[in-house]
Amino acid sequence: MKAFSAIVRRELIATFSSPLAYIVMAAFLLLQGALFALIVGYLSQPGQSSMSILQAFFGGTIFFWFFLVVAPLITMRLVAEERRSGTIEVLLTSPVTEAQVIVGKFVAVFIFYLALWAPTLVYVLIVKSQAAIDWGAVASSYLGVALFGALFVSLGLFASTLTRNQVIAAVISFTGLILLFGLPLTRGLLTSSSGFGAIIDHADLWQHMADYAKGIVDTRYVVYELSLTGLFLFLSTKSLELSKWR
Amino acid sequence: MIEVENLTKIYVDTPVVDGLSFFVPEGQILGFLGPNGAGKTTAMRMITAFLPPTTGRIVVAGVDLDADSVGLRRNIGYMPENVPLYPELRVEEYLRFRADVEGVTRLDLPSRLEYVVERCMLSDVRRQVIGTLSKGYRQRVGLASALIHKPPVLILDEPTVGLDPNQIIKVRELITELGKDHTVVLSTHILPEVEQVCDRVFIIDQGRIVADGTPDALRTRLIGNPVVRVEIRGAGDDGPELFGRLPGVVAVERRSGGVFFVEHATESDPREAIFNLAVDHGWVLLGLTPEQATLEDVFVRLTTADDVESFTASTAQEA
Numbered sequence: 001m002k003a004f005s006a007i008v009r010r011e012l013i014a015t016f017s018s019p020l021a022y023i024v025m026a027a028f029l030l031l032q033g034a035l036f037a038l039i040v041g042y043l044s045q046p047g048q049s050s051m052s053i054l055q056a057f058f059g060g061t062i063f064f065w066f067f068l069v070v071a072p073l074i075t076m077r078l079v080a081e082e083r084r085s086g087t088i089e090v091l092l093t094s095p096v097t098e099a100q101v102i103v104g105k106f107v108a109v110f111i112f113y114l115a116l117w118a119p120t121l122v123y124v125l126i127v128k129s130q131a132a133i134d135w136g137a138v139a140s141s142y143l144g145v146a147l148f149g150a151l152f153v154s155l156g157l158f159a160s161t162l163t164r165n166q167v168i169a170a171v172i173s174f175t176g177l178i179l180l181f182g183l184p185l186t187r188g189l190l191t192s193s194s195g196f197g198a199i200i201d202h203a204d205l206w207q208h209m210a211d212y213a214k215g216i217v218d219t220r221y222v223v224y225e226l227s228l229t230g231l232f233l234f235l236s237t238k239s240l241e242l243s244k245w246r
Numbered sequence: 247m248i249e250v251e252n253l254t255k256i257y258v259d260t261p262v263v264d265g266l267s268f269f270v271p272e273g274q275i276l277g278f279l280g281p282n283g284a285g286k287t288t289a290m291r292m293i294t295a296f297l298p299p300t301t302g303r304i305v306v307a308g309v310d311l312d313a314d315s316v317g318l319r320r321n322i323g324y325m326p327e328n329v330p331l332y333p334e335l336r337v338e339e340y341l342r343f344r345a346d347v348e349g350v351t352r353l354d355l356p357s358r359l360e361y362v363v364e365r366c367m368l369s370d371v372r373r374q375v376i377g378t379l380s381k382g383y384r385q386r387v388g389l390a391s392a393l394i395h396k397p398p399v400l401i402l403d404e405p406t407v408g409l410d411p412n413q414i415i416k417v418r419e420l421i422t423e424l425g426k427d428h429t430v431v432l433s434t435h436i437l438p439e440v441e442q443v444c445d446r447v448f449i450i451d452q453g454r455i456v457a458d459g460t461p462d463a464l465r466t467r468l469i470g471n472p473v474v475r476v477e478i479r480g481a482g483d484d485g486p487e488l489f490g491r492l493p494g495v496v497a498v499e500r501r502s503g504g505v506f507f508v509e510h511a512t513e514s515d516p517r518e519a520i521f522n523l524a525v526d527h528g529w530v531l532l533g534l535t536p537e538q539a540t541l542e543d544v545f546v547r548l549t550t551a552d553d554v555e556s557f558t559a560s561t562a563q564e565a
Contacts, residue, residue: 002349006346010343096316096347
């Protein structure tokens with residue numbers, strides 16, 4: 001446990017001593033702020049009240065672009081850099097397991113991810129000062145943000161175990177994320193009655209997030225996100241073990 | 247302390263480490279000596295449980311690699327080649343990190359930190375960021391972090407590479423010191439290093455141990471009898487013959503003018519007799535020095551022998 005928390009702590013120090021962390025944070029807040037301002041402006045016009053601000057903010061297309069760019073950026077370093085610099089050799093000859101290393105890194109990057117989102121809670125307060133707010137929907141929206149984050153950083157972490165080059169890791173996780181998001185687009189190619197269609201409907205992340213933003217927490221969605229996260233963590237651990245053989 | 251049996255690593259079809267078997271008793275400082283690419287690093291990586299061996303058995307301080315890989319790693323302090331460190335951490339942060347990962351208890355941590363900082367002379371740079379340290383300090387941070395959990399076995403891959411001569415001397419002294427409390431395995435391709443530091447040397451070439459012994463024994467066995475260099479003014483043509491008659495002398499060779507190389511049996515020392523001989527004949531003795539044959543010769547002979555053979559074989563074929 002001490003080894004595990006040491007890994008988490010070291011990873012956080014590494015994250016926050018790199019300028020990348022601050023650039024990502026600044027860009028993230030700038031874009032989120034701009035999006036929020038646009039949505040508030042749009043919804044303030046007369047006759048546009050059919051949609052809640054949460055639905056517009058979290059359910060919209062632009063929202064997903066944050067993940068596509070942010071997740072590869074904050075995860076690409078995790079294992080690739082240790083493999084490039086050779087520190088992985090020190091880490092893996094210490095009495096820790098590969099699973100401890102992977103989960104430690106995951107927890108650290110997930111904390112950073114949540115820290116990226118934390119300032120957006122201010123927007124909630126801004127809205128609250130002007131209008132009524134459905135706190136249940138706020139909670140479920142942020143639950144969705146957390147679940148999606150866990151899934152996407154675990155995918156990025158897996159990509160980072162595959163190479164010693166951070167850019168390659170980022171490209172792999174970017175591609176993986178696009179495939180995951182793009183899945184529902186193939187729906188139109190399939191006949192509606194086929195079994196694949198049902199699977200794709202179930203895996204439609206856009207639908208998941210739209211529901212979270214409405215205040216609906218469907219346990220099937222939660223299970224989907226959590227099990228994919230678990231899968232990618234498992235694959236990362238196996239990949240790290242296999243990296244010894246390469 | 248370390249038992250290795252028939253350790254082999256095969257990459258595709260090429261054996262990098264080829265049937266290594268040896269035993270290292272407690273407290274020994276063992277040197278792996280060999281040219282680049284001889285398999286030293288690969289062997290060390292297998293002993294430290296970083297690389298899985300193709301075949302073979304490894305036991306360190308009673309723990310078998312196959313039975314308990316994590317337990318085996320607990321017994322080893324390892325410093326890889328080029329000393330990889332996290333550049334963004336401060337020295338003390340890094341040592342604390344390594345202590346936590348290696349399982350040092352909270353109770354022991356302060357005393358262990360003090361001990362390694364003092365031992366590796368790091369007190370000046372405790373608060374410094376590792377990325378800003380000189381190579382010599384980085385090396386010492388690497389050593390300190392390998393020591394932090396009081397491992398019975400230390401494995402150091404090329405511990406003095408890239409250091410300046412003063413730093414090399416300091417690191418060698420430190421390793422000699424550490425040899426009193428730890429069993430040490432180090433690798434190097436610098437010959438004086440093993441002569442100064444090690445109790446025992448393996449010369450490794452193409453993944454095999456081609457020689458095993460103390461530096462002295464290796465030198466004597468492989469280079470032959472010791473030689474004394476004698477420089478004399480006034481010796482006539484009968485000089486070689488007169489030297490040859492002295493007890494223990496095996497052969498005499500006359501170089502330019504008054505310089506003689508007197509080869510003698512290992513157990514005898516003819517220097518006193520040579521001095522008396524010079525006095526009796528009225529020669530002026532200008533120099534009388536035992537020739538230090540170096541391991542360099544052994545090394546070159548052992549690690550190029552195969553090449554010479556295959557070279558002659560291939561030229562013979564062409565002819």
